[in-house]
Each structure stands twice: as structure tokens, then as C-alpha cells.
Amino acid sequence: MYKIETPESEVDFDAYFEFRWQMLRKPWNYPQGSEKDEYEQVSEHRMIRNNKGEVIAIGRVHxxxxxxxxxxxxxxxxxxxxRGLAKMVMSSLEAVARQExxxxxxxxxxELSTPFFKSCGFEVEREASAELGKLKRQQMVKRLLDHNTILLHPKWCKELQDTWHDTIPISEQMGIKLHQYSGKTLENRASLNKNINLHGTMFAGSIFSLATLTGWGMIFLQLKEKNLMGxxxxxxGNIHYHKPITMQPRALCHIESLNGKFDVLSKGKKCQIKLHVDILDGDTAxxxxxxxxxxxxxxxxxxxDNES
Structure with a gap:
């Protein structure tokens, strides 16, 4: 029985890269070292070993x-x-992509690999640049659909996402993204890899930013619901941290937590809204x-006055 592994030690990575070179570079007479690129440190790597501990399948996503x-x-x-090992690796890497x-x-x-990727749901989009100047390739794409996601008022949600990226560019660099909006609950997520500290957990400042934008976003959408502007x-803002985030940063704001009167805006008065945002790591508060x-x-x- 095979299992997916994440290389962690120097020995693991030596075996992982050796296998990559043997399979993907050596047949075309490229030297060792050519199997690596500048994305290794920001990528997620997966591999499978046989019962002798030898690497027999690999893959990477960034x-x-x-x-x-x-x-x-x-x-x-x-x-x-x-034996279905390539699809096992693909499934693991796709799960990482969805999580991010x-x-x-x-x-x-x-060309030799195109049928495999088509069987995994990819479609040919265009011809890609030749790898290492020789190997002709095609760029293929797979669009991910989350059937469990609720996105009420998708135009408003897109406007909110665009507003964040246009006015707060760092939100895009942090990978903060509106995940779902039901009318009563707003959930945003962030990329852990883009906000990770030397301890392998999410920066406290990034968590605060995710929470702040989630509260801001909930008010933005409520103004749309009430046909108000402001x-x-x-x-x-105050935040209490209980545990580090090591997997999937999530922020949820429920409409029941909002306290304030929006209708004073229609009278030209400023409005104060108090709210709470729950921060989770996966399903853990x-x-x-x-x-x-x-x-x-x-x-x-x-x-x-336009009268003369």
C-alpha cells in the first residue's frame, strides 16, 4: 500500500531531487542541478516510496x-x-492548491503527458515556452470548483475583492480572498505560505489584517444589502490569540455579531458598528x-447656481 509523503529532512530532499533529475533531466543529457529552479523554497513537494524506501513518484505545486x-x-x-501513483500525487497537490x-x-x-493531464480534468489552453530551450510543451489549465461554497450576490463579492486589491495591494500579496458569503456569514481565507514566520506559523500581524478586512468586508456587504453608502x-480593534495557525487560516463574521444602526446614514449622520470575527485554523478556533x-x-x- 502506498502513501503520500512530504519530504522534510535533507536526506529526503536529496532522494527527491535525485529522482527528479533521473526521470526528467538525465534522459535529455541535462546536468545535475538543472532539475531545480527558483521556486523550490515556496513550493509544496510530495513523493511516494516503495517498500524499500526508494522514491518512486514525485510532484510539486506552487x-x-x-x-x-x-x-x-x-x-x-x-x-x-x-498503479495510479501519478493521480495520487496529483490529488494531493490539488488539495494543497484548493487550501491555498x-x-x-x-x-x-x-505531448507524452497531455493525455494524463486531460484525464485529471485539464484542458489545453495554448502552447507554452520550451523548457530549457528544447522541450516543446503545451500549457494546460484546470478550473477548480468548490461545490460547497455559497456566494450570495457574486457581483458585490467581486466588487469587495477588487476593492481590497485596488486600495490595499498587500491583501492580494497575502492571498486574502473572499471564500463565501451567505447573507448572514462572511468567510475569508488567506494563504499560510504567504504569511508564514520562522516558526512555520502565521504572522500575528497577518491574522490581525485578515480579521480587520473580514469585519470591514461584512459592513461593506451589509451596506449593499441596505442600499446605503458610506x-x-x-x-x-482588539484580538486575543489562543493557538498558532499552522494549516488553513479562516476568518468568519456572523451578522448576529453586528451591533449598530445603519439607518442613521440616510440622515447624513455617521454610524458606529461593533462586531466580532472568529479566526480558525481549519476547523479549530x-x-x-x-x-x-x-x-x-x-x-x-x-x-x-447656473443662472446668469
Missing amino acids: MNNAEEAQIRHIAVANEAQG GAVRIVTNSR EIVLGD VAEFSGVYWILPPEPEVQT
């Missing part, structure tokens, strides 16, 4: 941006092919955020 993951270096030993918030996966496939600013936000009413239009 994020190109907040929405796109790229899979590379899928290889299976000749004597182990036909990817909505699509791309890969550059040689500028949202954070007045005060790890922190709570309490925020006080102010909504400033739009500036009144200046009436001009």
Missing part, C-alpha cells in the same frame, strides 16, 4: 498568484507506472477579534 497554482515535475518510476485558495491550476505538459474606517468601525456618510452634493 502559487503563481492568489488565484493560480502551478503543478510541475510529476514523475513516476518506470517499474511503478500503471486557488481557483485554477496550470501545468506545462509535454466610507468605512476602523476605529478600534484560534483567536477572536472585536472591532469598532465607523461609517461616514457621503459628502452632500454641492448645489451650483
Whole structure:
């Protein structure tokens, strides 16, 4: 019985890269070292061993941006092919991509590998640049669908996501993404890999930013629901940390936690909203955020006298 492993020790990685070179570079007379690139440190690596402890299958995934993951270096030993090992590796790497918030996966496939990737749900998009100047490849893409995601008012949700990225560019670099909105609950997620500290956990500042934007986003969507307008600013925020985040950063804000009267905005008055955001690592509660936000009413239009 085979199992997916993540290389961790120097010995693990030596065996992993040796196998990658033997399978994917040596047949084309490329020297050792050519099997590595600049993305190794920011990638997730997977491998399978046989009962002798020898590496017989490998693969890698890394994020190109907040929405796109790229899979590379899928290889299976000749004597182990036909046992479904490549699909085991692919499934593990796709799970990583989903966890990181990817909505699509791309890969550059040689002609020999194209049928395999098609069997995994990929489609040919265009011709890719030749790898190492010689190997002709095609770029293939697979769009990820999360059937459990609820996205009420998708146009509003997209507007919120675009507003974050346009006005707070670091939110995109952190991989903060609106995951679902039901009208009563807003859930946002962030990429752990983009916010990881030297201890292998999420930066406390990144957790605070995720919580703050989630509260801000909930108010943004509630203004849309109530057909109101205003500028949202954070007045005060407090967070209590209980456990580190080591897997999947999630932030949830429930409408029941909101306390304030939105209707004063229609009278040209500023509105104070208090709310809570729950921070989870997967399904484990790890922190709570309490925020006080102010909504400033739009500036009144200046009436001009056009009479001469």
C-alpha cells in the first residue's frame, strides 16, 4: 500500500531531487542541478516510496498568484507506472492548491503527458515556452470548483475583492480572498505560505489584517444589502490569540455579531458598528477579534447656481 509523503529532512530532499533529475533531466543529457529552479523554497513537494524506501513518484505545486497554482515535475518510476501513483500525487497537490485558495491550476505538459493531464480534468489552453530551450510543451489549465461554497450576490463579492486589491495591494500579496458569503456569514481565507514566520506559523500581524478586512468586508456587504453608502474606517480593534495557525487560516463574521444602526446614514449622520470575527485554523478556533468601525456618510452634493 502506498502513501503520500512530504519530504522534510535533507536526506529526503536529496532522494527527491535525485529522482527528479533521473526521470526528467538525465534522459535529455541535462546536468545535475538543472532539475531545480527558483521556486523550490515556496513550493509544496510530495513523493511516494516503495517498500524499500526508494522514491518512486514525485510532484510539486506552487502559487503563481492568489488565484493560480502551478503543478510541475510529476514523475513516476518506470517499474511503478500503471498503479495510479501519478493521480495520487496529483490529488494531493490539488488539495494543497484548493487550501491555498486557488481557483485554477496550470501545468506545462509535454505531448507524452497531455493525455494524463486531460484525464485529471485539464484542458489545453495554448502552447507554452520550451523548457530549457528544447522541450516543446503545451500549457494546460484546470478550473477548480468548490461545490460547497455559497456566494450570495457574486457581483458585490467581486466588487469587495477588487476593492481590497485596488486600495490595499498587500491583501492580494497575502492571498486574502473572499471564500463565501451567505447573507448572514462572511468567510475569508488567506494563504499560510504567504504569511508564514520562522516558526512555520502565521504572522500575528497577518491574522490581525485578515480579521480587520473580514469585519470591514461584512459592513461593506451589509451596506449593499441596505442600499446605503458610506466610507468605512476602523476605529478600534482588539484580538486575543489562543493557538498558532499552522494549516488553513479562516476568518468568519456572523451578522448576529453586528451591533449598530445603519439607518442613521440616510440622515447624513455617521454610524458606529461593533462586531466580532472568529479566526480558525481549519476547523479549530484560534483567536477572536472585536472591532469598532465607523461609517461616514457621503459628502452632500454641492448645489451650483447656473443662472446668469
